[in-house]
Amino acid sequence: MSITDLARPTAAVAAAPTLAPTPASASLQQELLRGLDAPICLTWEWTYACNLQCVHCLSSSGRRDPRELDTAQLRAVVDQLADLQVFYVNVGGGEPMTRPDFFEVLEYSVDHGVGVKFSTNGGMIDAAKARRLADLDYVDIQISLDGADAMTNAPVRGLGSYDRARRAMGHLADAGFGAFKLSVVVTRHNVGQLDSFATLAADHGAELRVTRLRPSGRGQDSWSQLHPTAAQQRDLHGWLLARPDVLTGDSFFHLAAYGQALPGLNLCGAGRVVCLIDPVGDVYACPFALHEHFRAGNVLDDGGFARVWRSSDLFTELREPDNPGACTSCGHYDACQGGCMAAKFFTGLPLDGPDPECVLGHGEAALSGVDATALPIIDNDHSKRRRLPLSIR
Amino acid sequence: MGAPDGAPTPSPAHALARPSGTSFDPALPYRLHPKVALRPERFGALAYSYDTRRLSLLKDVDLVAVVRALANAPSAGDALAAVPVSKRPAVERALARLVETGFVQPR
Amino acid sequence: MDSPAPTTDIAQPVTDAGAPAEPIVEDLLVEDVSIDGMCGVY
Numbered sequence: 001m002s003i004t005d006l007a008r009p010t011a012a013v014a015a016a017p018t019l020a021p022t023p024a025s026a027s028l029q030q031e032l033l034r035g036l037d038a039p040i041c042l043t044w045e046w047t048y049a050c051n052l053q054c055v056h057c058l059s060s061s062g063r064r065d066p067r068e069l070d071t072a073q074l075r076a077v078v079d080q081l082a083d084l085q086v087f088y089v090n091v092g093g094g095e096p097m098t099r100p101d102f103f104e105v106l107e108y109s110v111d112h113g114v115g116v117k118f119s120t121n122g123g124m125i126d127a128a129k130a131r132r133l134a135d136l137d138y139v140d141i142q143i144s145l146d147g148a149d150a151m152t153n154a155p156v157r158g159l160g161s162y163d164r165a166r167r168a169m170g171h172l173a174d175a176g177f178g179a180f181k182l183s184v185v186v187t188r189h190n191v192g193q194l195d196s197f198a199t200l201a202a203d204h205g206a207e208l209r210v211t212r213l214r215p216s217g218r219g220q221d222s223w224s225q226l227h228p229t230a231a232q233q234r235d236l237h238g239w240l241l242a243r244p245d246v247l248t249g250d251s252f253f254h255l256a257a258y259g260q261a262l263p264g265l266n267l268c269g270a271g272r273v274v275c276l277i278d279p280v281g282d283v284y285a286c287p288f289a290l291h292e293h294f295r296a297g298n299v300l301d302d303g304g305f306a307r308v309w310r311s312s313d314l315f316t317e318l319r320e321p322d323n324p325g326a327c328t329s330c331g332h333y334d335a336c337q338g339g340c341m342a343a344k345f346f347t348g349l350p351l352d353g354p355d356p357e358c359v360l361g362h363g364e365a366a367l368s369g370v371d372a373t374a375l376p377i378i379d380n381d382h383s384k385r386r387r388l389p390l391s392i393r
Numbered sequence: 394m395g396a397p398d399g400a401p402t403p404s405p406a407h408a409l410a411r412p413s414g415t416s417f418d419p420a421l422p423y424r425l426h427p428k429v430a431l432r433p434e435r436f437g438a439l440a441y442s443y444d445t446r447r448l449s450l451l452k453d454v455d456l457v458a459v460v461r462a463l464a465n466a467p468s469a470g471d472a473l474a475a476v477p478v479s480k481r482p483a484v485e486r487a488l489a490r491l492v493e494t495g496f497v498q499p500r
Numbered sequence: 501m502d503s504p505a506p507t508t509d510i511a512q513p514v515t516d517a518g519a520p521a522e523p524i525v526e527d528l529l530v531e532d533v534s535i536d537g538m539c540g541v542y
Contacts, residue, residue: 021534028450028531031436038432040439040448040533043540058542085432087441087448090541113430115443119542138443142541183542211542247536269538276540286539439533448533456529487529494532 021244021263023256032265035272035319038084038309041117043092043276043287046074046105048382050094051123054146054157056185056219056226058288059278061094062384067280071101073300077277078109080305088115088138092287093279094382097124103132110138119144119183121161122168130171134178142181142209143168148196152189156226169204181247183209186236187226194239198246209247210240215346215356216288217378223347230364233357234258254339257332257359267337271296271318275309283308285318288342290378325352332360339363348375415499417489419470423463424500431460440496449496456484460497 024032049064050057069077081089089109096102096118109116117140125133133139143165147153150162172180182201184190190197194210201208215223228236237255240246240262250264265273270285277283281299284290296315297308309315327333338344339355347356348370354362425431428444437451438460451457459472466472469488476484491497 021532024533025531027452028533031450031452034435036439037434040441040535041537041540043537043542085430087430087432087439087443090537092542117537117541140446144542185542209536209541211539249536249541250538264534264536265538269540273535274538274540287542288539437529448535450531450533451529452531453529483529490528490530 023261023263024265024267029265029267032269032273033267033319033321035315038306039086039274040269041088041090042081042086042274044077044089045093045276045278045287046091046096046102047094047099047279048380049098050121051098052095052121052158052161053384054121054218055222056156056187056213056217057383058214058216058219059092059094059290060217060378060381060383063382064094064098065280065380065382069279069281069299071104073281074101074105075108077281077299077305078105078112078114080299081114082112084306084309086114088117091116091118092120095121095124097129106139107136110136116140117142120168121157122165123161125168125171127171127174130168130175130177133172134175140181141172141177142183143206144183144185145197146185146187147190148193148200152193155189156185156187169206173204179205179207181207181209183211185213186210186228187213188228188232189226191228191232191236194236198243207245207247209249210236211249211251212340212343214288214340214343216342217290218383220346220375220377227357230357230359230361233359237262237359254336254343254355254357255359257336259335261335266335268341270294270341271315275315277305283312285314286342288340289345290380291345291376292379293345293376294342295379323352325350326366327352327354327362330354330360330362345376348372415492417469417485417492419473419485419488420468422467422500423469423488423492423497425460425463426496426498429496431457433457440491442496445495447494447496449491449494451487453480453484453487455480456487459484459488460491463497464500 045059047064047068048061050061053062097120106116115138119142122143145153145165146156147162153162184197198208213219213227237258241260244263248262248264252262253266256266275283275285276287277299283296283299285294296312299305322337324333324338327338339358341351343356344351347367349356349366354366356363356367428442430441432439437453438457440449440451455476459476462472463469473481473485488497
């Protein structure tokens with residue numbers, strides 16, 4: 001039995017006491033912030049094409065980019081990742097299943113010891129595809145949904161997308177796929193539905209995952225209206241503390257400043273533990289930071305991905321200790337580390353200062369000084385409908 | 394993983410993983426679980442289980458050396474003999490934890 | 501949590517501690533890493 005026979009997770013052993021996840025120790029955090037020799041995992045967007053036009057899309061996806069890596073190039077990247085022993089990739093896009101070679105590259109990856117977890121809106125998962133996915137070793141699926149009912153979901157993800165996601169979940173169940181994840185971006189309008197999401201996930205034998213809305217891509221346009229209020233954020237923190245079975249991907253590590261850290265690493269892993277490869281091979285610190293400022297190189301450059309990960313100026317800089325800057329006098333900086341750099345960047349806040357959703361309210365205060373007509377925007381907009389320039393809104 | 398009768402049990406490997414129920418006995422032979430990848434790092438190693446999706450940080454190079462030596466050692470105790478005496482209890486505790494979390498298994 | 505009554509208060513931290521409470525665990529040479537792909541699974 002070789003490591004490249006990548007298994008589906010085994011069923012839980014009954015009766016034994018559970019090992020609850022805990023927040024990472026300070027020593028673990030320190031080691032990770034210095035950067036690893038290779039990523040643990042990374043996000044890999046296979047295409048900017050998408051069959052939806054979600055209002056908050058972090059990658060401003062919609063139309064395929066003419067420069068997207070072809071099948072041979074994707075396989076070559078898999079080879080590079082396998083050499084580095086990257087354990088798995090988080091595949092997304094756009095909608096990765098729109099690629100005609102989706103299954104070919106998926107199978108190539110798992111056959112070469114790089115597990116695949118992919119994020120999809122489910123619109124292209126029919127009965128046959130569900131069976132094909134169920135037959136593959138080590139493929140994890142995450143279905144995106146932002147409303148516990150169609151009425152809440154539609155304004156964000158579009159009419160009909162709720163039904164299509166539910167249908168995909170049904171096909172996966174019929175095919176005996178096993179556990180998948182339901183992934184929700186928390187907004188002002190769905191934060192009251194967390195229990196319903198948990199029930200929906202449980203009813204399908206799925207795990208629930210909730211993540212933070214960031215002002216990235218198209219999300220920048222509606223962030224101020226969609227992000228949870230301060231009070232909702234506090235409630236969310238309490239809810240998550242009570243539900244250690246709900247995954248977050250460390251998306252809410254800034255909430256550690258409330259005083260009780262959630263399970264997870266509680267740090268920004270961008271450029272240290274994880275990073276992103278985009279559809280044209282550009283390497284960015286993270287999927288929420290698709291801007292030149294956070295671009296480390298390209299996998300097609302000399303030395304490939306390994307050289308970018310190990311020696312790029314950006315990642316070297318990210319692995320230096322952070323400068324608290326304006327947060328120096330705040331006693332909570334150790335806990336929150338100043339929050340999310342992408343959230344700060346795209347709301348026009350300085351990177352060495354508070355997160356726009358700083359739980360102490362320091363971010364809100366800082367936002368009042370920002371010139372909203374001069375914000376940085378995503379490098380390449382692949383939206384099907386053009387966004388209005390910021391100055392017109 | 395087979396057609397479920399009702400809803401399949403979600404894999405709680407990440408959130409609420411259950412211990413293997415196996416306790417550690419240094420007199421017995423062990424090995425790294427065949428689905429586990431051990432990747433060297435500056436501080437020791439990362440261990441990733443492709444089976445349970447769990448990830449573990451091995452914070453000590455002597456521990457990593459012992460884990461690598463397990464498969465060929467007649468017993469875990471033999472593999473531990475290479476570790477300085479003062480460190481042995483800590484390494485043994487770490488091994489026990491790795492058995493508990495399914496990264497290391499009896500062979 | 502379903503439909504909490506919204507307030508306009510700015511949230512206060514749960515404790516005044518400068519850092520999150522460290523779980524009281526033995527200083528083991530091995531540590532489980534709770535990683536769920538980080539923000540990379542969106």
